[in-house]
Amino acid sequence: MQFAEAYAAEDIVLQTARNLALEVGLSSVTPGAGSVLALLAAAGNAKAVVEIGTGTGVSGVWLLRGMRPDGVLTTIDVENEHQRIARRIFQEAGFAPSRTRIITGRALDVLPRLADGVYDLVFVDSDATEFGACAEAALRLLRPGGILIVNGALAGGRISDPAARDADTITIRETVKAIREAEHWIPALIPAGAGLLTAVKL
Numbered sequence: 388m389q390f391a392e393a394y395a396a397e398d399i400v401l402q403t404a405r406n407l408a409l410e411v412g413l414s415s416v417t418p419g420a421g422s423v424l425a426l427l428a429a430a431g432n433a434k435a436v437v438e439i440g441t442g443t444g445v446s447g448v449w450l451l452r453g454m455r456p457d458g459v460l461t462t463i464d465v466e467n468e469h470q471r472i473a474r475r476i477f478q479e480a481g482f483a484p485s486r487t488r489i490i491t492g493r494a495l496d497v498l499p500r501l502a503d504g505v506y507d508l509v510f511v512d513s514d515a516t517e518f519g520a521c522a523e524a525a526l527r528l529l530r531p532g533g534i535l536i537v538n539g540a541l542a543g544g545r546i547s548d549p550a551a552r553d554a555d556t557i558t559i560r561e562t563v564k565a566i567r568e569a570e571h572w573i574p575a576l577i578p579a580g581a582g583l584l585t586a587v588k589l
């Protein structure tokens with residue numbers, strides 16, 4: 388696992404974004420998880436991507452690096468201050484402002500305003516108690532063949548501990564189960580970083 392994380396080398400821009408996240412008390416996707424985001428964005432030839440939980444832009448930069456050169460990342464966060472940092476990071480990473488659509492607001496208020504069936508990838512990395520609702524929204528937003536990725540799917544190692552009954556773990560457990568059982572998803576749980584629940588929409 389350590390080797391896999393170290394294999395995904397991060398440049399100075401990503402290191403800066405990661406350090407700024409720590410300064411404001413935020414977690415970011417690990418380098419290993421980030422490299423999976425770039426891989427899946429590239430494999431899906433992603434042009435239109437939705438990210439829920441901009442943070443300071445670590446995952447956004449990884450996604451943009453995997454997306455098509457004309458792709459647009461729509462990224463949502465409730466905290467304007469986090470997005471202010473992310474905007475600077477995207478610029479420092481060399482992405483034109485036209486490559487990002489940065490929307491400030493609560494995910495469940497913003498997602499209904501986004502168009503149906505036109506997105507290639509939806510990445511969820513915000514409030515765990517809303518993961519189920521975000522996954523449902525993703526089903527509407529994604530085109531057939533589009534990819535859903537939910538970060539934090541291992542619930543900090545608590546996912547398989549039946550004694551863990553906190554709200555976050557319960558929602559994550561229910562979301563992981565619902566996606567495995569639904570006929571419209573082809574799922575895989577990738578144990579990179581905090582765990583990436585990944586599913587392709589049929």
Ligand SMILES: C[S@@+](CC[C@H](N)C(=O)[O-])C[C@H]1O[C@@H](n2cnc3c(N)ncnc32)[C@H](O)[C@@H]1O
Nearest residue numbers: 415416440442445446464465493494512513514
């Ligand atoms: C773990 S951080 C995201 C890190 C980012 N994806 C990265 O790897 O660089 C979670 C972010 O979700 C935001 N957030 C929390 N609840 C939210 C909600 N209901 N709607 C939108 N954003 C939310 C927080 O403000 C925070 O910036």
